[in-house]
Amino acid sequence: MTRHKTRAMLGTGALLVTGALALTACGSGFDDGGGAGGGDDSELTSSDEALTVLIGSSGDAETDAVTEAVAAWSEESGIEATVQVANDLPQQLSQGFAAGSPPDLFYLATEALAGYAGNGSLKAYGDLLSNKDDFFPTLVQNFTYEDEFYCAPKDFSTLQLIINTSLWEAAGLTDDDIPTTWDELADVAATLTTDGVTGLAFGPEYQRVGAFMAQAGGQLISDDGTEAVANSPENVEALTYVKEQMEAGSFAYSSDLGAGWGGEAFGKQLSAMTIEGNWIQGAMTNDFPDVQYQVVELPEGPAGKGTMQFTNCWGMAADSPNQQAALELVEYLTSAEQQLAFSEAFGPMPSVQSAAEQWTADNPELAAFIAGADYAKGVPTNDGISAVISDFNAQLEGLKTGDPQQILDTVQENAEAIVG
Amino acid sequence: MTATVAAPPRAGGPGRGIRRGEALAGWVFTLPVILILGIFLLAPVLMALWVSFSDWTGRGSPLSANVNFVGLENYAAITVDGGLPTRDFGTSLRNNAWYVLLVVPIQTALSLFLAVLVNRAILRGRGFFRTAFYFPSVTSSVAITVLWLFLFSATGVVNEVLSWLGINGPNWFQDPTGIVHNGLRAVGVTSGPAALTENDFLGISWWDWMAGPSVAMTAFILMAVFTTSGTFMLLFIAALQNLSAEVHEAAMVDGANAWQRFWRVTLPQLRPTLFTVLTLGLIGCWQVFDQIYTGTQGGPSKTTLTPAYLSYSSAFLDQDWGRGAAIAFILFAIIVIFTIFQRWVLRDRPVSKRRARQYQPSQPKEARR
Numbered sequence: 001m002t003r004h005k006t007r008a009m010l011g012t013g014a015l016l017v018t019g020a021l022a023l024t025a026c027g028s029g030f031d032d033g034g035g036a037g038g039g040d041d042s043e044l045t046s047s048d049e050a051l052t053v054l055i056g057s058s059g060d061a062e063t064d065a066v067t068e069a070v071a072a073w074s075e076e077s078g079i080e081a082t083v084q085v086a087n088d089l090p091q092q093l094s095q096g097f098a099a100g101s102p103p104d105l106f107y108l109a110t111e112a113l114a115g116y117a118g119n120g121s122l123k124a125y126g127d128l129l130s131n132k133d134d135f136f137p138t139l140v141q142n143f144t145y146e147d148e149f150y151c152a153p154k155d156f157s158t159l160q161l162i163i164n165t166s167l168w169e170a171a172g173l174t175d176d177d178i179p180t181t182w183d184e185l186a187d188v189a190a191t192l193t194t195d196g197v198t199g200l201a202f203g204p205e206y207q208r209v210g211a212f213m214a215q216a217g218g219q220l221i222s223d224d225g226t227e228a229v230a231n232s233p234e235n236v237e238a239l240t241y242v243k244e245q246m247e248a249g250s251f252a253y254s255s256d257l258g259a260g261w262g263g264e265a266f267g268k269q270l271s272a273m274t275i276e277g278n279w280i281q282g283a284m285t286n287d288f289p290d291v292q293y294q295v296v297e298l299p300e301g302p303a304g305k306g307t308m309q310f311t312n313c314w315g316m317a318a319d320s321p322n323q324q325a326a327l328e329l330v331e332y333l334t335s336a337e338q339q340l341a342f343s344e345a346f347g348p349m350p351s352v353q354s355a356a357e358q359w360t361a362d363n364p365e366l367a368a369f370i371a372g373a374d375y376a377k378g379v380p381t382n383d384g385i386s387a388v389i390s391d392f393n394a395q396l397e398g399l400k401t402g403d404p405q406q407i408l409d410t411v412q413e414n415a416e417a418i419v420g
Numbered sequence: 421m422t423a424t425v426a427a428p429p430r431a432g433g434p435g436r437g438i439r440r441g442e443a444l445a446g447w448v449f450t451l452p453v454i455l456i457l458g459i460f461l462l463a464p465v466l467m468a469l470w471v472s473f474s475d476w477t478g479r480g481s482p483l484s485a486n487v488n489f490v491g492l493e494n495y496a497a498i499t500v501d502g503g504l505p506t507r508d509f510g511t512s513l514r515n516n517a518w519y520v521l522l523v524v525p526i527q528t529a530l531s532l533f534l535a536v537l538v539n540r541a542i543l544r545g546r547g548f549f550r551t552a553f554y555f556p557s558v559t560s561s562v563a564i565t566v567l568w569l570f571l572f573s574a575t576g577v578v579n580e581v582l583s584w585l586g587i588n589g590p591n592w593f594q595d596p597t598g599i600v601h602n603g604l605r606a607v608g609v610t611s612g613p614a615a616l617t618e619n620d621f622l623g624i625s626w627w628d629w630m631a632g633p634s635v636a637m638t639a640f641i642l643m644a645v646f647t648t649s650g651t652f653m654l655l656f657i658a659a660l661q662n663l664s665a666e667v668h669e670a671a672m673v674d675g676a677n678a679w680q681r682f683w684r685v686t687l688p689q690l691r692p693t694l695f696t697v698l699t700l701g702l703i704g705c706w707q708v709f710d711q712i713y714t715g716t717q718g719g720p721s722k723t724t725l726t727p728a729y730l731s732y733s734s735a736f737l738d739q740d741w742g743r744g745a746a747i748a749f750i751l752f753a754i755i756v757i758f759t760i761f762q763r764w765v766l767r768d769r770p771v772s773k774r775r776a777r778q779y780q781p782s783q784p785k786e787a788r789r
Contacts, residue, residue: 098480118739
C-alpha cells in the first residue's frame with residue numbers, strides 16, 4: 001500500500017511540477033510589454049524592422065490594390081512591408097495582441113475600436129498625421145475614443161436609396177416621383193409592390209433601419225458617447241413607420257424574401273428598391289449586370305435628411321516596433337491620390353475631403369453616396385456596443401409583429417449598462 | 421509479463437539488486453506523455469481557469485503583473501447580474517438544452533435502429549448501406565452546414581418538396597419562432613400564464629424557456645442527427661456483433677418473439693455501448709460550435725446561439741476574455757454533471773423484486789392445484 005501511495009504522490013507531484021513548468025514557460029514566451037503604448041504616449045517607436053499589414057479583403061480586387069500600393073510605398077521608402085489577408089480578422093487580431101506580436105497595421109472596424117483601445121492594444125496616432133485636417137469630421141468622430149483620435153479612416157460608405165429603373169418605369173413612375181419625404185416613399189413603395197415584387201427591401205438590422213432613425217432625428221447613443229438615447233420618441237416614430245409599411249406589405253426584410261442581403265433581393269428583382277451602400281455597385285456589376293438602377297438620396301424624415309455611414313481605419317499596434325514607418329505608410333495610403341486609386345479598383349469612397357470633388361466627377365451616378373457624408377450618423381463606438389447592437393438586431397427581426405417602444409426600451413436598458 | 425507478477429517483494433528498499441532503476445525507467449517511458457499532456461492540456465486548462473477569475477483583456481500574457489484577480493465577477497456577470505450578458509447566456513443555455521434534448525435521444529434511437537437493420541444477415545448489400553449511412557459522418561461539418569444552408573433556404577429543395585405535399589415551408593434559417601410556441605399558437609395559445617411570463621431564470625422568462633428550439637435550430641437538429649447517426653451506428657454494429665448467439669438462441673427456445681428478444685435480451689446487453697453513445701452524444705451536443713460559426717452566427721434573433729459560440733464571441737469579438745473563459749467552465753461543469761447523472765441512471769443494478777418475480781415460474785399456485 002505504502003508503495004502505491006508513494007507512487008501516486010510522486011505521480012501527482014511530477015504532474016504539478018510539469019504543469020507549473022509549462023505555465024512559466026508559456027509566461028515567459030509572451031511579450032509582457034503591457035504598460036507601453038496606448039493613448040498617452042505620443043512617442044513613436046522606430047526601427048528598421050519590416051512592416052506587416054493585415055487586411056480583411058472583400059476580394060481579389062481589393063487584395064491586389066492594397067498589395068500594389070504597399071509595394072509601391074516599400075520601394076519608395078526602402079522599408080519592407082508585406083500584406084496578409086485575414087480569413088477572420090477579429091480573431092487573428094486578438095491572437096496577435098494576446099501573443100504580443102500583432103501586425104503593425106490592420107483594418108479596424110468602428111465597433112472593435114473601444115475594446116482594443118481600452119486594453120491598450122492600439123497606438124493613438126491620429127494627431128500625428130500630417131493630413132489629419134483633411135478627413136471628414138464625422139469620420140474622425142468615429143475613431144475618437146476618450147477624446148483621442150486613434151486611427152486614420154481608410155475610406156467610408158454611406159447608405160442611400162437604390163431604385164430599379166425598369167420596374168420604376170413599368171409602374172408608371174417618373175423622375176418627379178423620386179421620394180423626398182417618408183409619405184412619398186410609402187406611396188411609391190406601395191405603387192411598386194406587385195405580385196412577387198416588394199416595394200422596398202433591406203436587411204433586418206440596425207445598420208439599415210438606423211437610417212430611418214437618423215431621419216427622425218434619433219440615435220442610439222448621444223454624439224459625445226455619454227448618454228443612451230435609444231428609446232427616444234424619435235426612434236419610436238422611425239420604427240413605427242417601418243413597422244406600418246411592413247404590415248402594409250410595401251416594405252420587407254430581405255431575409256423574408258429569401259435573400260441574404262438587400263442587394264441580393266434587389267438584384268433578383270424581388271424588390272424594386274433597396275437601401276444599401278456604395279458596395280452595391282460592385283455586386284450589381286458582378287452578379288446582376290442586367291438590372292438597371294439609379295442611386296438617389298434617401299428621403300427626408302421628420303428631422304430632415306439622415307443616413308448611416310460605415311468606415312474602417314488603419315489601426316496601428318501599440319506593440320509595433322516600427323510605428324514611425326507605419327505612420328508614413330498610413331499617410332501614403334490615405335492620400336487623396338491613393339484613395340482615388342483604391343476607389344477605382346474596388347469601390348469605396350475616399351475618407352479625405354480633398355478627394356471628394358474628383359470622386360464625384362469620376363462617379364456622377366454615385367454622387368448621392370458622397371452627399372450623405374454631410375449628414376450621416378456613424379455606428380456608436382462605446383466599449384460593449386457590438387453586443388448591444390447584435391441584441392437590437394435580433395429584436396429588429398421581429399419588428400413586424402413586435403412593439404417598437406418595447407424593443408427600444410430593451411435597447412435603452414442594454415445601452416445604459418455600457419455607457420455608465 | 422509473468423516475471424512482473426511473480427516478482428518477489430523488494431528486500432532492502434530501492435536501489436539494489438536486479439530491479440534497480442526500474443522506477444526511473446518507468447518515469448522515463450511515461451515522461452513524453454506527461455510532458456505532452458501537461459503542456460498541451462493541463463497548462464492551457466489551468467491558464468483558462470485563471471483567466472476566468474481575472475480581468476485579463478486579451479493583451480500580453482494573462483500571467484503578467486498588471487492582470488488582476490477579480491474573484492467571481494466574471495461568473496456573476498453571466499449568471500446573477502441580470503444584464504445583457506446574463507440574458508445572452510440564458511438564451512444560449514435554453515437553445516442548447518433543447519438541442520441536446522432532441523438530438524441525443526433521436527440520434528441514439530436512429531443509430532441503434534440502423535445498426536440492427538444493417539446487422540441482419542439476410543439483408544442484401546449490407547456493405548453498401550453501412551457505407552451510405554456512415555458517409556455523412558466522414559464529411560466535414562462545414563461542408564454539410566453549407567449544404568444545409570442551401571437545402572433549407574426559403575426557395576430551397578426542402579421547401580420545394582414540402583410544396584408538393586401542399587405544405588408552405590418556413591423560411592428555415594431566418595425563422596426565430598420556437599416550435600413549441602408555434603404548436604401552442606396553432607391551438608390558440610399565444611401568450612403564457614402570468615406565472616410563467618413574469619418569473620424568469622437567467623434573464624429569460626419561463627415561458628421563453630419553454631419556446632422550444634426555433635425553426636432555425638430545428639434545421640440544425642436535423643443536421644446533427646443526419647451527420648452523427650452513422651458514427652454511432654458503427655459503435656452499435658460492433659457491439660451487436662460481439663453478442664453471443666447462444667443467449668439469443670436460448671431466448672428463442674424459451675419462446676420470446678423478436679420484439680421481446682430485442683428489448684429484454686439484446687438491449688440490456690448493449691448497455692455499455694449505450695452509455696458510450698449517450699455520453700459522446702451529450703458532450704458533442706453541448707459543445708456544438710462549427711455549425712453555428714459557419715451557418716448562422718447565433719441568428720436569427722439569437723435562437724441558435726450556443727454557450728460554445730457565445731464563449732468564442734465574448735472573448736474574440738467583444739474582448740471579454742474572462743467572461744468567455746467563465747462560460748467555458750460552466751459548460752464544462754454542465755457536461756460533467758450530465759455525464760455523472762447518466763452513469764448513475766445506467767448503472768448496473770441488482771434485479772428488483774418486481775422484475776425478479778417475472779422470471780419466477782409461478783409454481784406454488786400450480787403445485788396447489
